[in-house]
Amino acid sequence: MSDIAKNIAAKLIQRPSVTPDDGGCQNYIASLLAPLGFVRTQVDAGDVINSIYTRQGELGGTLAFAGHTDVVPTGPVEQWPYPPFSATIVDDILHGRGAQDMKGAIACWIAAVADLCSSYTPMPTIQLLITSDEEGESVDGTIRMVEYLQAHNKLPDAVIIGEPSCSEKVGDTIRRGRRGVVQIKAVFHGKQGHSAYPQDADNAIHRATPALSRIAAIDWGVPATGFPATSCQITNLNGGTGASNVIPGHCNAFIDIRYNPGNRFEEIKAAIESACADCDVTLSFDHVATAFSTADGPFLDQICTSIQRIAGIETLRDTGGGTSDGRFLAAAGIPVAELGTTNSTIHQVGEQVALHELTTLTAIYTDIIKHFEVQP
Ligand SMILES: [Zn+2]
Incomplete structure (x- = not known):
């Protein structure tokens, strides 16, 4: 055999x-x-x-x-x-x-x-x-x-x-x-400007970081039996031109979520959107796996x-x-x-x-x- x-x-x-x-x-x-x-x-x-x-x-x-x-x-x-x-x-x-x-x-x-x-x-x-x-x-x-x-x-x-x-x-x-997989690309929008004239600009990094902190702190609830808790990781964060005196007009983040069957995609999407409610942000959701x-x-x-x-x-x-x-x-x-x-x-x-x-x-x-x- x-x-x-x-x-x-x-x-x-x-x-x-x-x-x-x-x-x-x-x-x-x-x-x-x-x-x-x-x-x-x-x-x-x-x-x-x-x-x-x-x-x-x-x-x-x-x-x-x-x-x-x-x-x-x-x-x-x-x-x-x-x-x-x-x-x-x-x-x-x-x-x-x-x-x-x-x-x-x-x-x-x-x-x-x-x-x-x-x-x-x-x-x-x-x-x-x-x-x-x-x-x-x-x-x-x-x-x-x-x-x-x-x-x-x-x-x-x-x-x-x-x-x-x-x-x-x-x-x-x-x-x-x-577990399921959701990947999210977030682009936070502000207004680029001179760092000495903040009144004429809107710092996209300052917009993004409180929203990302709220995302990292989301309580995903009790996991389904036999599953680990849902994990939400901010895996990339980019903003700024490289110059110290330029207020960034955009800030990009990637978020990777591994969720257990106690959560649903729609619920995850709503929680992320709610954490970004006070931002001018473009969110692209990819429900990679259920x-x-x-x-x-x-x-x-x-x-x-x-x-x-x-x-x-x-x-x-x-x-x-x-x-x-x-x-x-x-x-x-x-x-x-x-x-x-x-x-x-x-x-x-x-x-x-x-x-x-x-x-x-x-x-x-x-x-x-x-x-x-x-x-x-
Ligand atoms: Zn295989």
Whole structure:
């Protein structure tokens, strides 16, 4: 079983697929899944290749696995211990870009399904939702497949995302939600003038700083259960011409907000606008990602039970880190959990994964599929 996952992971790594390039990965995946009874539907958008692979189940319900074939750039190749797309295996370690994030996990899911097929184990309907646009803009990727599934009434009952969720050991952490992201550009307007003639000017920095202090002091309330408090950070502040004797006519600020599902975008927007109410200011809001959360319940319990059965460890149900494609699936009302390998080398020079992790993750995925039940 472990050899199947190892070999697939290596073949995927050997297909360079720097975002949003797929590098032929999804055709390769199709060649593995077709003999297992999967039908592929391509939902390409822009330069992005998206594939929905579906195997009609013997049991009721649909369980999906969502993942991405694109990887981040390698950085300086000469600093890698082995060439980043060589998939070199030394001792228990598979080296290469995408080993943890997340070609390893894709390989494990395919190996799990192959294993269950070979033993004629009855399964629910299985979907793989694979995009090549996760590490980049994420505008033509998973969201397009969700739109397609919605339009064709084929949304799954639950989704496992193969993002590398674990810290020390496979199964020690799943992510059941992520914070949302709002980015704001604020341009405070005043009137430029000579610093010796303030009566003829209106200092934009003097306008901006009290407003920014009020923004930094906003009380965002009690966070949703299991989430950290909303964080509001002023990340850039620029004003003035560089000359000491010129009162600035403009002052620019960037504000970055990571919010938990206890807050809503509209509420965040209103709070920022209210803090700037007495300023002549232009505010541009970018709601980069919506917060999402899968409630405690049978789906998360079942995943943790499978991890306990296979790996014998307790699982932390976490919400940390940046955003993920889970937001698009959660927005469609689907329970979402992220479970993959450890994440110690993701996006780094020298990305690698331990082969025993692939063995464990394959066994956990197999157990999850075997015991999946649709909740009424
Ligand atoms: Zn990833």
